[in-house]
Structure formats: C-alpha cells, structure tokens
Amino acid sequence: MEQTQNPEILQEKLGFFGKSPQIEELLQTILMVAPTDLSVLITGESGTGKEVVANAIHRLSKRKDKPLISVNCGAIPEGILESELFGHEKGSFTGAIAQRKGYFEAADGGTIFLDEIGEMPLNTQVKLLRVLETSEIMRVGGSKSIKVDVRVIAATNKNLEEAVRNNEFRRDLYFRLKAITLQIPPLRKRKEDIPILVKKFSDEFVRKNQIYFKGFAPEAIELLKQYDWPGNVRELKNFVETAIILNRGEIIHSSYVRSVLNLNQHSATQEFLPVPLNKSPDQAERELIYRTLISLKLDITEIKQMLARLIQAQMDLVQNKVIFPADSPIPQDDSKEVKPTSMSAMERELIKETLKKFNGNRRKTAKALQISERTLYRKLNEYGLS
Numbered sequence: 001m002e003q004t005q006n007p008e009i010l011q012e013k014l015g016f017f018g019k020s021p022q023i024e025e026l027l028q029t030i031l032m033v034a035p036t037d038l039s040v041l042i043t044g045e046s047g048t049g050k051e052v053v054a055n056a057i058h059r060l061s062k063r064k065d066k067p068l069i070s071v072n073c074g075a076i077p078e079g080i081l082e083s084e085l086f087g088h089e090k091g092s093f094t095g096a097i098a099q100r101k102g103y104f105e106a107a108d109g110g111t112i113f114l115d116e117i118g119e120m121p122l123n124t125q126v127k128l129l130r131v132l133e134t135s136e137i138m139r140v141g142g143s144k145s146i147k148v149d150v151r152v153i154a155a156t157n158k159n160l161e162e163a164v165r166n167n168e169f170r171r172d173l174y175f176r177l178k179a180i181t182l183q184i185p186p187l188r189k190r191k192e193d194i195p196i197l198v199k200k201f202s203d204e205f206v207r208k209n210q211i212y213f214k215g216f217a218p219e220a221i222e223l224l225k226q227y228d229w230p231g232n233v234r235e236l237k238n239f240v241e242t243a244i245i246l247n248r249g250e251i252i253h254s255s256y257v258r259s260v261l262n263l264n265q266h267s268a269t270q271e272f273l274p275v276p277l278n279k280s281p282d283q284a285e286r287e288l289i290y291r292t293l294i295s296l297k298l299d300i301t302e303i304k305q306m307l308a309r310l311i312q313a314q315m316d317l318v319q320n321k322v323i324f325p326a327d328s329p330i331p332q333d334d335s336k337e338v339k340p341t342s343m344s345a346m347e348r349e350l351i352k353e354t355l356k357k358f359n360g361n362r363r364k365t366a367k368a369l370q371i372s373e374r375t376l377y378r379k380l381n382e383y384g385l386s
C-alpha cells in the first residue's frame with residue numbers, strides 16, 4: 001500500500017492520469033473502496049475513463065490475481081445475456097447442446113465488470129439483484145443454486161435515476177448499486193488534466209510506434225483547454241495520436257489545433273472524423289488513425305489524377321480538342337475555352353467551366369472531374385470560386 005500512496009506512482013501503475021482535484025479525490029476513493037468487496041457503480045459520460053477505473057479497482061483489490069471479466073450488457077443480445085452471465089444447463093433452450101458456465105462462474109474469486117448496466121433487460125436485473133444479495137447464481141434451466149464469490153463493478157453513461165423514473169431500471173437494484181458511486185466528471189469540467197493527459201498519450205504513442213516527435217508548442221496545449229471535448233478523454237487521445245501522425249517530425253502549433261478543432265466556430269472533431277460505433281475503444285482509435293491516413297492518401301491520389309488530366313487537357317488544347325469527359329455535353333461557347341497560363345490557372349478554369357456546365361451543381365462537377373466533393377470544395381475556396 002505504501003508505494004501506491006504516492007499519487008504519481010499510483011497513476012503510473014493504474015494508467016489513470018490527472019492533476020485536477022476531482023481526479024485526485026477519485027483516486028483516494030478508489031484506494032478506499034478497492035480492498036473491500038463492496039459493489040461499485042461507476043458513472044460518467046462516454047470516454048471519461050469508466051473502464052480504466054474498473055480495472056484500477058480490480059488491480060488494487062485482493063482479487064487482483066483472479067480474473068476480471070468484462071461484460072458489455074449493451075452489446076449482448078437480450079435473449080442470450082442471461083445465459084452468458086449465469087450459464088445454462090444442457091437442453092434448457094434450443095441450441096443449449098451442452099452445459100455451459102457463465103461469466104459469474106468464470107469470474108469466481110475475482111471481479112465481474114458489468115459495463116453499460118443501464119442496457120440490462122429488466123428480467124435480468126431481477127436475477128442480478130438476487131446474485132448480489134445471496135452470492136448465488138442459478139444457471140438457465142437449472143434447479144440448484146451455485147455459490148459464487150464475485151465482486152461486482154457496474155458502469156453506465158446513462159442517468160439511472162431517470163431510467164428508474166421511466167421504469168427502465170429497477171429501483172431496488174439501483175439503490176443496491178448506487179451505495180458506492182464513483183462519478184467521473186467530464187473532461188470539460190477538469191481541464192487542468194489536459195496537459196498531463198496529452199503528455200502521457202503522446203509519450204506512449206511515440207514509444208509504441210517508434211515515431212520521431214518534437215512535441216506540442218505550449219500555446220497549442222493551452223488552446224486545447226478552450227475546446228469542450230464532447231468525446232472526453234477518448235477524443236483527446238484520438239486527437240493527440242492523429243496530430244502526431246499528421247505532423248510527423250514537426251512541432252504541433254496552435255494553428256493546427258485551431259483548424260482541426262475549429263475553435264473559432266463551435267464544432268467537434270467527431271464531425272471531422274467520426275469514431276465508428278460497436279467497436280472497442282482501442283479498435284476505434286486505431287481505425288480513426290488509419291482512416292485519417294487513408295483519406296490523406298486518397299487526396300494525394302486525386303491530386304495526381306487531376307494533374308494527369310490537366311496535362312492531358314493541355315495537350316488536347318494544343319491540338320484544339322475539347323477538355324471535357326467524353327460523356328458530357330460539349331460547351332456551347334467556344335470563346336470561353338481555357339486559356340492555359342499556369343497549372344493552377346488551368347485547374348481553376350477547368351473547375352469554373354465544369355461548374356458552369358452543370359449549372360453550379362457541385363456534386364455533378366466533382367463527378368465529371370473525378371474528384372471527391374471534399375476536394376472540389378477545397379479547391380473552390382482555394383481559387384476563390386465559392
């Protein structure tokens with residue numbers, strides 16, 4: 001216990017960082033409840049670190065060498081959740097070809113983490129309450145009770161009190177669980193945590209991927225505090241990793257932060273690159289980075305294709321040919337033909353003419369030019385055509 005009293009060592013050990021009073025207090029509470037067998041309810045918006053806290057409690061408990069089994073109650077189909085949790089006897093339902101132990105039996109001696117408990121169907125909630133009260137489970141289709149020694153940690157980003165009012169969550173189970181509630185505040189309410197989180201996330205990412213990284217400019221870190229982080233710590237982590245990849249070998253300045261987080265207008269990074277649902281957070285994070293890279297690669301491919309078409313167009317012009325794709329109508333007025341000066345001037349003309357041909361329809365224009373609408377928008381801005 002002595003070594004875990006040092007907050008920095010403790011945070012390092014748990015991978016749970018923060019400098020705000022809220023996080024320090026939360027860590028103190030974790031230290032107090034972890035060694036007990038009490039059930040714990042962790043609440044907080046998505047991405048605030050509920051899973052990290054659940055892991056921390058288990059690792060600081062006397063059960064740390066026994067299993068920690070995580071069950072996402074929202075991801076398992078209603079019909080099979082009960083047999084997943086409590087197991088089933090052979091023949092108890094179609095498909096139950098053999099007896100099977102459930103997560104509670106698998107977690108015997110350890111901890112079960114019931115994530116998204118707010119999604120648990122009411123009839124399963126009744127059974128869970130009985131387990132909490134008797135420390136006994138009954139397999140689906142079984143007739144005898146089985147003693148289990150399992151500590152329950154539950155988490156939700158739902159307002160359970162409201163769910164109780166709406167009869168979606170059982171009041172008795174809610175009272176049983178809420179006795180010890182750890183509330184993780186959203187990142188926007190503890191912005192002092194941002195610098196240390198950025199430091200830890202960038203150090204870890206750079207080390208894991210062996211990337212050369214010069215760091216964030218101090219003003220850039222300050223600027224991160226102006227954003228509200230609706231996706232909380234997860235969004236910040238995604239942001240840091242994407243920033244490192246997109247600014248390889250460069251210092252990350254406030255101009256980058258400002259443009260990506262759209263700090264002058266109000267908008268979220270999630271609009272910039274959505275995080276896929278139904279994925280584990282880590283998987284989603286990795287995919288976000290891949291998608292950033294892929295979209296960059298696509299941009300480069302498009303630019304190359306456009307250049308090739310421009311060169312072709314220039315050659316066609318020299319030979320007095322038309323520059324539009326074969327399937328599009330030929331422009332009426334020949335006098336409006338492109339007069340090539342430079343590559344960018346030509347590109348501007350090409351876009352302008354194509355837009356005119358399609359009566360300003362950007363989708364059709366982009367299609368005819370074989371570029372994405374996004375690239376077209378960028379070019380319209382660049383050439384002052386928007």
Ligand SMILES: Nc1ncnc2c1ncn2[C@@H]1O[C@H](COP(=O)(O)OP(=O)(O)OP(=O)(O)O)[C@@H](O)[C@H]1O
Binds near residue numbers: 046051053237
């Ligand atoms: N205080 C923290 N220190 C370090 N990493 C953190 C912290 N809080 C969250 N993270 C990281 O942020 C990401 C999201 O955390 P986590 O999955 O625990 O959130 P959650 O509250 O369970 O979200 P959801 O409700 O969407 O499941 C993870 O990569 C996690 O490691």
Ligand SMILES: [Mg+2]
Binds near residue numbers: 050051115
């Ligand atoms: Mg979670």
